[in-house]
Amino acid sequence: MTIAESSLTLQEQPSTYRTRKLPPSIQLLEEEIFRLREAMERTYDEEDTFQSEIVIEMSRRLDIKINEYMNYYRFKWNSLK
Template sequence: MNPVTIRKLEDEINLLRSKMVLTYMEESSFNSDKVIAISRKLDQKINEYMKSAKMYADG
Protein backbone atom coordinates (compact mmCIF):
# COMPACT_ATOMS: atom_id res chain seq x y z
CA MET A 1 0.00 0.00 0.00
CA ASN A 2 1.15 3.48 -0.71
CA PRO A 3 0.49 6.72 1.21
CA VAL A 4 -2.12 7.84 -1.34
CA THR A 5 -4.16 4.67 -0.82
CA ILE A 6 -3.90 5.03 2.95
CA ARG A 7 -5.00 8.67 2.70
CA LYS A 8 -7.98 7.62 0.58
CA LEU A 9 -8.99 5.10 3.25
CA GLU A 10 -8.68 7.81 5.92
CA ASP A 11 -10.99 10.03 3.88
CA GLU A 12 -13.51 7.20 3.44
CA ILE A 13 -13.42 6.47 7.18
CA ASN A 14 -14.02 10.11 8.07
CA LEU A 15 -16.88 10.33 5.58
CA LEU A 16 -18.52 7.20 6.99
CA ARG A 17 -18.11 8.50 10.55
CA SER A 18 -19.84 11.73 9.62
CA LYS A 19 -22.57 9.86 7.78
CA MET A 20 -23.11 7.58 10.77
CA VAL A 21 -23.43 10.53 13.16
CA LEU A 22 -25.92 12.29 10.87
CA THR A 23 -27.93 9.11 10.44
CA TYR A 24 -27.97 8.58 14.20
CA MET A 25 -29.26 12.12 14.68
CA GLU A 26 -32.02 11.49 12.13
CA GLU A 27 -32.94 8.06 13.51
CA SER A 28 -32.38 8.89 17.22
CA SER A 29 -31.12 5.36 17.79
CA PHE A 30 -27.88 3.44 17.54
CA ASN A 31 -30.02 0.34 16.94
CA SER A 32 -31.42 1.70 13.69
CA ASP A 33 -30.82 -0.60 10.72
CA LYS A 34 -29.39 2.36 8.80
CA VAL A 35 -26.93 3.25 11.57
CA ILE A 36 -25.89 -0.39 11.98
CA ALA A 37 -25.31 -0.78 8.24
CA ILE A 38 -23.06 2.29 8.15
CA SER A 39 -21.27 1.12 11.28
CA ARG A 40 -20.49 -2.22 9.63
CA LYS A 41 -19.09 -0.46 6.55
CA LEU A 42 -17.03 1.75 8.85
CA ASP A 43 -15.67 -1.31 10.68
CA GLN A 44 -14.63 -2.86 7.36
CA LYS A 45 -12.83 0.30 6.28
CA ILE A 46 -11.06 0.63 9.63
CA ASN A 47 -9.89 -2.99 9.39
CA GLU A 48 -8.71 -2.40 5.83
CA TYR A 49 -6.89 0.75 6.96
CA MET A 50 -5.19 -1.04 9.85
CA LYS A 51 -3.95 -3.82 7.58
CA SER A 52 -2.77 -1.34 4.96
CA ALA A 53 -1.00 0.88 7.46
CA LYS A 54 0.76 -2.13 8.99
CA MET A 55 1.86 -3.41 5.57
CA TYR A 56 3.16 0.06 4.67
CA ALA A 57 5.03 0.39 7.96
CA ASP A 58 6.56 -3.08 7.62
CA GLY A 59 7.82 -2.18 4.15
Protein backbone atom coordinates in the same frame (compact mmCIF):
# COMPACT_ATOMS: atom_id res chain seq x y z
CA MET B 1 -31.99 16.32 2.79
CA THR B 2 -30.86 12.71 2.60
CA ILE B 3 -27.50 11.42 3.73
CA ALA B 4 -26.44 10.83 0.15
CA GLU B 5 -27.30 14.41 -0.77
CA SER B 6 -25.41 15.82 2.20
CA SER B 7 -22.25 13.73 1.63
CA LEU B 8 -19.35 15.69 0.24
CA THR B 9 -17.25 14.53 -2.67
CA LEU B 10 -13.51 14.21 -2.29
CA GLN B 11 -13.02 17.46 -4.16
CA GLU B 12 -15.33 19.34 -1.79
CA GLN B 13 -13.93 17.79 1.40
CA PRO B 14 -10.64 19.37 2.46
CA SER B 15 -8.25 16.79 3.79
CA THR B 16 -6.76 17.21 7.25
CA TYR B 17 -4.21 14.55 6.36
CA ARG B 18 -2.41 16.23 3.44
CA THR B 19 0.62 17.18 5.51
CA ARG B 20 1.71 13.54 5.85
CA LYS B 21 3.41 11.66 3.02
CA LEU B 22 1.07 8.75 2.48
CA PRO B 23 0.21 6.80 -0.66
CA PRO B 24 -2.78 8.36 -2.44
CA SER B 25 -4.83 5.21 -1.85
CA ILE B 26 -4.36 5.54 1.92
CA GLN B 27 -5.18 9.24 1.80
CA LEU B 28 -8.42 8.38 0.01
CA LEU B 29 -9.14 5.67 2.56
CA GLU B 30 -8.63 8.12 5.45
CA GLU B 31 -11.00 10.59 3.81
CA GLU B 32 -13.57 7.86 3.18
CA ILE B 33 -13.39 6.80 6.84
CA PHE B 34 -13.86 10.42 7.90
CA ARG B 35 -16.90 10.85 5.61
CA LEU B 36 -18.46 7.54 6.66
CA ARG B 37 -18.06 8.40 10.34
CA GLU B 38 -19.68 11.80 9.84
CA ALA B 39 -22.53 10.26 7.85
CA MET B 40 -23.08 7.62 10.53
CA GLU B 41 -23.16 10.30 13.25
CA ARG B 42 -25.71 12.34 11.27
CA THR B 43 -27.82 9.25 10.70
CA TYR B 44 -27.71 8.41 14.39
CA ASP B 45 -28.87 11.95 15.19
CA GLU B 46 -31.78 11.51 12.75
CA GLU B 47 -32.70 8.01 13.90
CA ASP B 48 -31.98 8.68 17.59
CA THR B 49 -30.91 5.08 18.17
CA PHE B 50 -27.97 2.81 17.48
CA GLN B 51 -30.43 -0.04 16.88
CA SER B 52 -31.59 1.42 13.55
CA GLU B 53 -30.79 -0.89 10.62
CA ILE B 54 -29.29 1.97 8.62
CA VAL B 55 -26.99 3.00 11.50
CA ILE B 56 -25.91 -0.62 11.97
CA GLU B 57 -25.19 -1.00 8.25
CA MET B 58 -23.18 2.24 8.19
CA SER B 59 -21.24 1.05 11.23
CA ARG B 60 -20.41 -2.22 9.44
CA ARG B 61 -19.17 -0.35 6.37
CA LEU B 62 -17.07 1.90 8.59
CA ASP B 63 -15.60 -1.14 10.38
CA ILE B 64 -14.55 -2.64 7.04
CA LYS B 65 -12.77 0.56 6.02
CA ILE B 66 -11.06 0.91 9.41
CA ASN B 67 -9.85 -2.69 9.13
CA GLU B 68 -8.43 -1.95 5.66
CA TYR B 69 -6.62 1.06 7.13
CA MET B 70 -5.24 -0.91 10.07
CA ASN B 71 -4.09 -3.71 7.77
CA TYR B 72 -2.04 -1.18 5.79
CA TYR B 73 -0.22 -0.08 8.94
CA ARG B 74 0.15 -3.63 10.22
CA PHE B 75 1.75 -4.64 6.92
CA LYS B 76 3.95 -1.54 6.90
CA TRP B 77 5.07 -2.15 10.51
CA ASN B 78 5.85 -5.83 9.85
CA SER B 79 7.90 -4.95 6.79
CA LEU B 80 10.11 -2.65 8.90
CA LYS B 81 11.07 -5.40 11.34
